[in-house]
Amino acid sequence: MKTKKERSMYPVWFVLPSLIIFVVFFLWPIVSSLYYSLTVWNFETAKFCGLDNYKLFFSEHSMSSSVVHTLIYAFGTSALKVILAFFIAIFLTSKIKTKGFIRSAVFFPNLVSMMAVGLAFSYMMHPTKGLLNMPIQALGGTPIDFLGDPKTALLSIILTDVWKGLSISVVIYIAGIQSIDKTYYEAASIDGATGWQQLKHITLPLVAPSQNSIIILSLIGGLRSFDLIWAMTGGGPGFSTDVLASVIYKQYAAGFYGLSTAGNVVMLILISVIAFPLQHFLNKREEAIQG
Amino acid sequence: MKKKVLSLILAGTMTLGLALTGCGGSDGGGSGSGEGTPAAEDAGSDESSGDSGDKPYAGVTLKWWAGNAENNPGTQAVMEAATEKLGMEFEVEVNPGGSEGDNIIKTRMASGDLPDFMAYNSGSKLYDLNPSRGFMDISDWEIVDKFDDAFLSSVTIDGAVYGAPQSSTQAGAVIYYKPDYEELKLEVPHTWDEFVDNCKTLADAGKTPVYFTGGETWATQVLFLGDYYNIAAANPTFADDYTEGKAKYADVPEATRSWTKYEDLVDYLNADKSAATVTDGNFAIATGEATHWFILTQQLPLILENVEDPDDIGVFGVPGDDADDHGLTVWEPMSWYVNKDTENVDAIKAFFEFYYSEEALDLYFGTYGANGPSCIKGYELPDSVCSAVRVDMQKYFDDGKTVPALEYQSPIKGTTCEQMTTAVGLGQMSGEEAAAMYDDDCKKSAVQLGYDWE
Numbered sequence: 113m114k115t116k117k118e119r120s121m122y123p124v125w126f127v128l129p130s131l132i133i134f135v136v137f138f139l140w141p142i143v144s145s146l147y148y149s150l151t152v153w154n155f156e157t158a159k160f161c162g163l164d165n166y167k168l169f170f171s172e173h174s175m176s177s178s179v180v181h182t183l184i185y186a187f188g189t190s191a192l193k194v195i196l197a198f199f200i201a202i203f204l205t206s207k208i209k210t211k212g213f214i215r216s217a218v219f220f221p222n223l224v225s226m227m228a229v230g231l232a233f234s235y236m237m238h239p240t241k242g243l244l245n246m247p248i249q250a251l252g253g254t255p256i257d258f259l260g261d262p263k264t265a266l267l268s269i270i271l272t273d274v275w276k277g278l279s280i281s282v283v284i285y286i287a288g289i290q291s292i293d294k295t296y297y298e299a300a301s302i303d304g305a306t307g308w309q310q311l312k313h314i315t316l317p318l319v320a321p322s323q324n325s326i327i328i329l330s331l332i333g334g335l336r337s338f339d340l341i342w343a344m345t346g347g348g349p350g351f352s353t354d355v356l357a358s359v360i361y362k363q364y365a366a367g368f369y370g371l372s373t374a375g376n377v378v379m380l381i382l383i384s385v386i387a388f389p390l391q392h393f394l395n396k397r398e399e400a401i402q403g
Numbered sequence: 404m405k406k407k408v409l410s411l412i413l414a415g416t417m418t419l420g421l422a423l424t425g426c427g428g429s430d431g432g433g434s435g436s437g438e439g440t441p442a443a444e445d446a447g448s449d450e451s452s453g454d455s456g457d458k459p460y461a462g463v464t465l466k467w468w469a470g471n472a473e474n475n476p477g478t479q480a481v482m483e484a485a486t487e488k489l490g491m492e493f494e495v496e497v498n499p500g501g502s503e504g505d506n507i508i509k510t511r512m513a514s515g516d517l518p519d520f521m522a523y524n525s526g527s528k529l530y531d532l533n534p535s536r537g538f539m540d541i542s543d544w545e546i547v548d549k550f551d552d553a554f555l556s557s558v559t560i561d562g563a564v565y566g567a568p569q570s571s572t573q574a575g576a577v578i579y580y581k582p583d584y585e586e587l588k589l590e591v592p593h594t595w596d597e598f599v600d601n602c603k604t605l606a607d608a609g610k611t612p613v614y615f616t617g618g619e620t621w622a623t624q625v626l627f628l629g630d631y632y633n634i635a636a637a638n639p640t641f642a643d644d645y646t647e648g649k650a651k652y653a654d655v656p657e658a659t660r661s662w663t664k665y666e667d668l669v670d671y672l673n674a675d676k677s678a679a680t681v682t683d684g685n686f687a688i689a690t691g692e693a694t695h696w697f698i699l700t701q702q703l704p705l706i707l708e709n710v711e712d713p714d715d716i717g718v719f720g721v722p723g724d725d726a727d728d729h730g731l732t733v734w735e736p737m738s739w740y741v742n743k744d745t746e747n748v749d750a751i752k753a754f755f756e757f758y759y760s761e762e763a764l765d766l767y768f769g770t771y772g773a774n775g776p777s778c779i780k781g782y783e784l785p786d787s788v789c790s791a792v793r794v795d796m797q798k799y800f801d802d803g804k805t806v807p808a809l810e811y812q813s814p815i816k817g818t819t820c821e822q823m824t825t826a827v828g829l830g831q832m833s834g835e836e837a838a839a840m841y842d843d844d845c846k847k848s849a850v851q852l853g854y855d856w857e
Contacts, residue, residue: 152851154533156513168847173840174819240675260617260677262831349617349677350826351819365506366818367531368851 186334230343288322458490477771566738575629
């Protein structure tokens with residue numbers, strides 16, 4: 113009897129430290145933010161107001177467009193990263209001479225901070241003095257106002273994000289491709305399969321686990337992205353690149369703490385609603401391919 | 404195993420050491436500021452008693468906090484003079500300004516971590532801050548008698564005076580490059596139509612009529628905010644009605660005009676209008692790259708840094724529809740606020756007494772220049788201040804054609820104002836649309852501030 117009891121308590125001591133950290137720094141903030149999202153509060157007092165903050169948040173005029181922008185941004189960056197990174201990874205795992213150098217060159221953008229990338233690109237995209245517009249003007253074209261024109265602003269930020277975030281996806285793909293057993297390729301080439309067939313029928317199905325991590329990671333990253341957009345346009349011009357996170361930040365900056373907390377809860381729910389079913393679906397697909 | 408124990412001990416001593424030196428540092432600072440004064444006086448009396456009388460605050464370090472605009476050569480010169488005269492040292496922390504700066508000050512106020520004194524806005528933004536929890540009521544200080552009533556009303560909440568003017572008043576107006584006007588024989592416009600005609604003439608002559616800074620959105624609001632004189636002239640009760648939710652921008656014709664004025668200018672803006680910054684604007688006006696700029700006159704000293712002849716730069720108020728009633732919308736200056744928990748009240752009091760002496764004011768305005776007429780009663784700006792302030796702006800004050808900006812008359816301001824003025828200015832939204840959207844935005848602010856709008 114006694115030994116049984118000791119055995120049941122023993123592992124708890126190992127879990128306890130991380131459990132305390134989890135509760136204090138993860139669970140408690142989520143629960144308390146749920147409460148604060150139902151109040152009008154400053155740092156000292158909180159007045160309960162029911163669901164008013166949520167009503168106000170959804171009646172925000174920039175709200176619906178910001179949800180659309182968030183989805184375009186998340187799916188756009190995610191798709192581009194998944195597709196481009198796959199081909200770069202294929203290239204970097206093939207027999208090329210300067211593999212080491214190119215791999216580090218591809219990884220380099222990831223070492224620079226998001227803010228620095230955003231500022232550097234916004235200077236490069238300056239409508240009259242920008243580096244990107246100089247060749248266009250030299251060739252006699254009309255300069256493109258990358259970040260000042262609502263039609264191109266969001267796309268310009270998406271491409272910058274892809275430039276910066278591609279490398280992580282490439283690294284994950286490379287790891288996935290290298291872990292594929294070489295005997296598959298040998299067997300296939302003996303059977304006379306072409307390079308394209310090998311790519312389609314061996315590499316592609318077998319990197320599915322890495323691909324799934326990339327999709328999930330980049331999608332969630334895209335849904336809650338804020339820093340790059342803030343550095344490049346601040347949500348502007350007007351509201352044309354406003355995403356959920358930047359709307360929430362602006363409300364916080366205006367001192368509407370309850371409202372912005374409600375926005376964060378909405379964002380948490382939105383990300384969960386998209387990410388969990390997607391992960392479930394991707395896992396199913398992975399099992400189907402490999403099973 | 405031994406290595407592990409050793410590394411643990413090492414890590415432990417290092418953190419302990421850090422903690423100890425940290426405590427020691429703050430302890431030292433505390434005693435330095437608290438007891439430093441008598442100690443310094445003792446030292447002084449040992450050597451030469453005259454020294455201690457001259458510099459009663461030697462050894463005191465005052466920490467202050469301000470944006471780049473306030474931490475200017477003028478302020479620095481006054482502080483150097485104060486160090487020489489009174490002995491206290493100053494240590495500045497520069498605040499990023501804008502909504503980011505607001506966040507920092509709100510957070511630090513809530514956590515009781517404010518510097519000894521700091522610069523912040525007067526008017527509705529001060530009201531938003533709920534200053535009684537962090538700032539000292541200075542209504543019994545002697546310097547308060549020197550400030551004019553318009554300024555005092557912008558820093559008084561529930562009978563308590565919190566602020567002292569950092570600089571002079573300023574206006575939200577048009578700053579323009581006079582040589583272009585002389586070249587094309589243009590007159591200063593007194594109505595909006597005349598202004599647009601001038602823009603057309605300038606554009607036909609190959610000039611950039613109006614500079615627009617979409618890269619720094621706060622500055623795009625100035626046409627809208629500076630047009631308030633014209634709204635108030637036609638609707639004297641607008642501010643109160645607006646605060647109570649009865650007057651809407653979409654309904655009052657003059658108020659809608661404030662938004663549609665942006666539309667009239669869309670074709671007359673600089674090529675890099677979507678990305679240009681305020682620093683670009685300073686340079687563009689100073690060199691005549693553009694002719695007009697709707698901006699706060701706090702930029703005047705910075706524009707004058709790049710200008711050939713200070714008299715090339717002029718100022719006029721945002722024109723309305725009545726040529727006989729052309730006025731200026733005026734902002735009270737940024738203010739100095741004192742931390743209510745500071746240990747150095749006497750030193751701060753002495754510093755501010757010096758700051759508002761004629762000597763220090765001359766030093767400040769002589770070194771840096773002025774943004775507009777001073778709000779110190781009976782003080783005349785030195786002759787070195789540019790004619791844009793002493794002649795162009797002073798005329799509106801002398802004629803009584805000034806009105807305080809709406810933010811001094813109503814606590815409500817829509818939070819996405821600057822995004823909307825940018826969007827309308829770049830031609831992405833119509834003025835009427837923006838006016839209606841802005842009304843919604845104001846409603847949200849009003850609800851958060853506890854006003855009952857329907």
